Amino acid sequence: MIGLQFACEIEGRMNGHAKNMHLKKSMKSIATLLSFLLLMAVHSTRMVGASRNHPCRKTLQRTFKLAKVVQSEASELFIIYKASQGEGSEFLCTAPVNNIPDPNISGLEASERISSIYTHLQSFIPHLKRVYEQQTDLQLPTSPMLPKLLGVSANSRNLALSINDFYHRAFPNLPLPEPAGGPTTLPPPLNVFQQKVYGCMVLKTYKEFTSNVSKEFKSFRGKVCRRRMKTNALF
């Protein structure tokens, strides 16, 4: 501004006739500059907002990927499990078994559904552990199913951690409820066939559950982790 004024003064001294014309031009250019600066400021604020929200989306993305990993591994595990149970394995999963968590996700809001996923996942983990213990007795130590089962269990725990992290980022003011009704109820001691049936049902249900989880997280993309961006946009 000082520069412009100085230029105007000089020009005024030099040529008084063209003074008004130059002033108009100068004012126009200043207005353009101010508009540009305003735009930049708004954009940078948005960027800041976006970057602030970036960890949430990043966590969502990561949790979704991990859910897909668990889903993929659960599917593979179920196939391997059936293959390792010998003859009649196709009939194992037809018998009803109690106390296995529901594979369906409940809740209306995203937060409720995420907490449902979390609690269900937490419920499944002890069942997976029990299946591993039973299958350790039933399978040869070299069976490829056992490490796979361990892997699914470990990744399920990781998924639970990741969902927890994501939930706290997405809904920082909402506490994540722990599984209702206390610790997961595990089945009483079973015979070999019952163990096979139990394992099959657990893995089958878990496969369905992880499939639902993947779908659910896919649906969260674009819905969750946007609130703050909207606030910024309004600003």
Place this chain on the structure above:
Amino acid sequence: MGDVSALPLCALLFLACGIHAYSNFQSHLLTLPQNPVIEIGTNFTATCLISNTVEVTADDLYWKLSNVTIPRDQYRKVNSTALSVTVPITKDISEEWLFCYCRKKSSYVVLNEGKFIHGISLRTGYRPEKPENLSCISFQKEDKSFPSLQCSWGTTRRQTPTVPVHFTLKVMQVLSNQTSSTTTKDHWAEVKLSPYPFHMELEVWVEAVNQLGAAESVHLRKEAQHFVKTNPPEVTVTSEKSFPTSLLLNWTPPVNQVCVKLTYQIRFCSPKSPGWSHVPLPDINDQTNFRLQGLRAYTPYTVQVRCRDVENLHGYWSDWSQNITTTTPEDKPSSTPDLWRTVVYNGTSERLVQIICKDPEFPNGRITRFDVKVEKQRDRAWNQSGGWKSVLVNRSEAEEGETSLTLLEQISLSNLESVKVSVVAVNSLGRSPEASLILPVKLPDHARVEELKVWPHEGQLVVEWKPLRNKLLSGYVVEWLSDGRLDWRRVSKTSNRTLTGRLDPFVCYTVSVYPVFSRAIGKPVQMLAYVEQGAPLRGPTLKLNGKPGHNEAELVWEEIPLRDRRGFITNYTVFYKLGEEIREVPVPANSTSLKLESLMGDSQYEAWVQASTAAGSTNGSHHSFITMKYAAGTIEAISLGAGLVILLVFLLGIYKREFLVKRLWPRVPDGRQSSIGTWSPDCSMKAEPPKESCVSGISVLVSMCESQSGFEEDKASLSLRKDKYTSEEHSSGIGGSSCMSSPRQSVSDSDEGADMADTTASTVQYSSVVASSAYKGQTPGSQPQHSVFSRSESTQPLLDSEETVDMFVQEASGRFERLAPQDITCSEVFGPPDGEQLDCCQEADELQADGRTAPSSYMPQLGGYKPQ
């Protein structure tokens, strides 16, 4: 029983004594701190405390570092019972000891000297430094798992053996705060992670710890999948008939895409391409198939694929997959065959033209035949004589990929004929476009390329020329020929430089550049060139031109055959050697002879030629010759002189014959006509045939003279025995007497000495006794016997011829006069000098003249060994 119980008692007693001794042995000095670890570059302070004695004070103490006493100015008296010392630690002095001593020599101190010494061992080292350049990688195993995370880091390695640095690699899963670690002394470590925590954030760092401190590297924080290096993908390549210029690639990701999303890179090459061609990364992305397009039909392509984490630009690429080679489908030839000709002008009005061609640049299949058409120009129109003619191509698969020439036609053309040749290459799918070549009546020599330059470059020849400015110019043909192998390359008219392609080293190529006009081929410009020169394979073969002279010789050699030359001969060097001295003469490359001068006469020389190229030299075979003893004309001059001398002697002989006869053959008196002949009672005065007894004495002399002249064949034996003759020890006591003795009687040969016990080893005494009456008893005993006793002490062997001579003389004494004067030189061999020989003869004359010698009979006496 008593012994058994005594043993534990003794043991207990011994133990008690030991404990007592230990409790008694309590040092009065104590150095603190105990077992210090000191950082190099700092000052170390130790304190010596006096306890349980008033015998010494701090003033009596002093310090020693190993065996060196520390100066007092480094001491500090804490109190009367404590003295500290400060030592700057500037280097690693690990395993050295710092002692506190007492200098007082009181009787107690002397008696308990061990209690007034205390030392500590020092361990020095450096603080650990922060590990730098931490990087981690997780390799995928064959079973597709990622069992661990391997990390490596760097340090300056500044540590001492006594204070080593231990590194602890720590990997923490951020969400669970679960940490795995491995400790090592190396600069890399591995942490087991099972299962591999895909999509979980990991924090990795290294702690360097030793007794002086700890340092921590920067913390790497990444999701686990960003550390992986996967196996390469498994690739399949499909060739589809309907797409002759493309190949379809499919591959299987090495890891589940939900675990690591991968991006891929593809590269491919064909035998004709100079290297790998890469498909741009954005064209592939995370697809698991790709179609390579714009390829050459019927060409083998080798394809490789690799992958890495798509989200990590600095992630690790997998290794390239194994080579998959697939040939693109066949298509009809898409370019013309490369038509060319060779012309042989045989000096007559005709020329022999060979029409040759190379396969099209894009044959797109196996060329099975060429269709050729030859048209002659008549009245400015091309008249087809025989239509299309097929030339079948029958090549093995091995030859298929190589550039091969096909002879299409051989035409004998008159210089007045112009011909147009058209060719089409055919494969199983169709015909190529047509190529044609016009052979004009006369090559236009108005336009030749100029300033042709040829030089080698990385196994090829670069050919450059000044471009022609001619409207009709359509291009150039660069041809290179070597040892009957011909190849060429067509160059556009806008170019003035080309490469020949890979050529053999050490081979001479004739490079020609032809301008090609719209209706004719211009005259070429040629140049010889090598891609790489070497030393000649063999040197020139040298020989003499004519015979060597007395001090000169002309050497000639043949040029090395072109195949063995392996480069341009820059010069020859002629070496010639006399004894140990070697001289060399450089000869220009265009010369193949050299005249050596100033040689020594009658000397053996050894010569050879060295041929040199820019890359080395090779010697040719060696040739020896001997220079003449005399220069030309010397022999003739000597011969002429000798002839003249002989002629002079001959003339002298003719003119001075009488004189010479007198001098050479003096007159010998005839014994039969002498007075002694008449005097001897045994000798008849009649003219009887001479008896041996009458002439024996004289005949000896004669035979002596005859021994050489009459029997030349005995010269050899004479010379063999010459050593004996010339021996002083064996010389005859009576000159010439050897002639008088029979060979068997007179042999005194040392070789036979052993057998002849009666004789001495070196001397045989033999004699000829000439007795007038002792032999035949014809003379009364009253008559005094005049006998001549010739005695010889000679070891000289008697020649066989002597006997012969004797016999001959005995038989033919009548011929005495004829035989006597023969060889004056015999005396030189046998005995006295000429004069004596003559004296000998004179003596014989005298003897006969005196009549004292009456050799009534001459029987060669067997040296006294055999009784007669």
